[in-house]
Amino acid sequence: MKSKSPSVKSLVCIALRPGWMEAMVFVPNGRGGRVRKCLSSALSLDPLSDDAELVGREWKTKLREAGVVETQCLICVPLQWAMSVAIDLPELSREDEASYIQLNVERAIPFALDDVVLSSVKFQTPDGKRWATLSALPKTYISALEAICRRAGLKPLSFTFAYPAAEGQRPGSGRVMMRKSNGGVDLWVEYNGAVAAMRRLVLGDEDDGTLTEYDAASLQRELRITLGQAPSAITPELNTLQVYGPSAWERSARAALVEPMRRLGLETVSGTWPEWIASCGIASGHDVFAPLALAAWAFVTRDVNRFEFCPPRIQRWKKYAARVASRGNLVFGGAAVLVAVIIAAMFIQQSLRLSSLESQWDGIRGKVTEVEALQRNVKTFKSWFDTSIPSLGAMRVLTEAFPEGGDAWTKLVEIEDGYRVSCSGFARSNRDFLEILDRLSEDDRVLGYQVQQVQYGEPLQFSLSLQWSGV
Numbered sequence: 001m002k003s004k005s006p007s008v009k010s011l012v013c014i015a016l017r018p019g020w021m022e023a024m025v026f027v028p029n030g031r032g033g034r035v036r037k038c039l040s041s042a043l044s045l046d047p048l049s050d051d052a053e054l055v056g057r058e059w060k061t062k063l064r065e066a067g068v069v070e071t072q073c074l075i076c077v078p079l080q081w082a083m084s085v086a087i088d089l090p091e092l093s094r095e096d097e098a099s100y101i102q103l104n105v106e107r108a109i110p111f112a113l114d115d116v117v118l119s120s121v122k123f124q125t126p127d128g129k130r131w132a133t134l135s136a137l138p139k140t141y142i143s144a145l146e147a148i149c150r151r152a153g154l155k156p157l158s159f160t161f162a163y164p165a166a167e168g169q170r171p172g173s174g175r176v177m178m179r180k181s182n183g184g185v186d187l188w189v190e191y192n193g194a195v196a197a198m199r200r201l202v203l204g205d206e207d208d209g210t211l212t213e214y215d216a217a218s219l220q221r222e223l224r225i226t227l228g229q230a231p232s233a234i235t236p237e238l239n240t241l242q243v244y245g246p247s248a249w250e251r252s253a254r255a256a257l258v259e260p261m262r263r264l265g266l267e268t269v270s271g272t273w274p275e276w277i278a279s280c281g282i283a284s285g286h287d288v289f290a291p292l293a294l295a296a297w298a299f300v301t302r303d304v305n306r307f308e309f310c311p312p313r314i315q316r317w318k319k320y321a322a323r324v325a326s327r328g329n330l331v332f333g334g335a336a337v338l339v340a341v342i343i344a345a346m347f348i349q350q351s352l353r354l355s356s357l358e359s360q361w362d363g364i365r366g367k368v369t370e371v372e373a374l375q376r377n378v379k380t381f382k383s384w385f386d387t388s389i390p391s392l393g394a395m396r397v398l399t400e401a402f403p404e405g406g407d408a409w410t411k412l413v414e415i416e417d418g419y420r421v422s423c424s425g426f427a428r429s430n431r432d433f434l435e436i437l438d439r440l441s442e443d444d445r446v447l448g449y450q451v452q453q454v455q456y457g458e459p460l461q462f463s464l465s466l467q468w469s470g471v
Helices: 052-065 094-108 139-151 213-229 232-237 247-263 275-279 286-300 316-327 329-385 390-401 430-442
Strands: 011-017 020-028 033-042 072-076 083-089 116-124 130-138 155-160 174-180 184-191 194-202 238-244 267-270 408-416 420-427 446-455 460-468
Touching (some): 011 286, 094 130, 174 213, 174 247, 184 232, 213 446, 390 420
Parallel strands (some): 238 267
Antiparallel strands (some): 020 033, 116 130, 446 460
């Protein structure tokens, strides 16, 4: 969903990566936009730790050398700076929904709400439930970038992410996107044009720029974890994995993932861009500059499915009103008297209103007491009606790994968060214990396991831990 475009004639778009920046000038038009003066350059200073004056001077020098004179800018921050979580939204009023979101953010991130800038996108799953993907950036990061922009002569209008956003998706469709970026991979799950899950994975490359065999296995595991973070109701609607990146890396990644992803119901294909990207003026490096152009277009069209971390701006008329008020000392006395009269009238009206409300309260006190009792019962018995059984699923995985003849048995099983399982037990022989490990290795539902301790004897004692995929 998009709304009327703001009046932006041209925009400097900057994408930050560790030790690197890409920049371009985006000129919007009726459908998409034109890109000119693309810049890709290494940075010698870290925007989060080095002095803002020096970093701003470096940015300004590089932009001026590339011929960039525009001042309004959009900053795309790295995905690894953000913390994100997806939550389901019950039917609440706007005020209660905001409180509910804040409560879930406090549980999910290791920062106080006053220390982060929060952004969210909302969507509805096929089962009719409303969900929100919440993302938070530390305020110190945004403050550092704002200070750098001031030193560089830039006016930041938006802080957001750059990713291969889709255009023209059919309702109810979804996809998984994987984009190679500066020694890592950004993973995105998109449904109905909204991001349902996202995460950053650090990977290495072969000398020829292809995906290593070790990282291919890590990528498969991370993709499964990312899919597990998205709402389960949209999983049947996710049918493609789109791979973006340099051509050599993209081919090797698709070859390594085509079979594992097919087992998950995903067709692995090369990433595609909207039609206007091909003619927008990007001469080379589509995998780098195309997401930046899409982020600029989403800002210009005010796409509601984009993350926005830019702090609210104080309007000019409010600043002017405050300035005029500071000069109005001559009328201050009269205004103070008027305010005092108004306040007295408000107190009288409030007293009358309070008396009326107390009378109404006496009439509904009995019903309120009954409703409060029902609410206490709901809180007491709510857990007995939980339809999810992740602990039983984890126990099933562990049980199926043990021999059926009773040659191995458990002494203690602990399950944390429904997915991390710790087990201590006995086996009649080392062969029986190795049989358990082989079955765990072959089980696609087990993301990984670790043997904690083995004491040989009759019987053999062991302790191990594993992580269940939740499927």
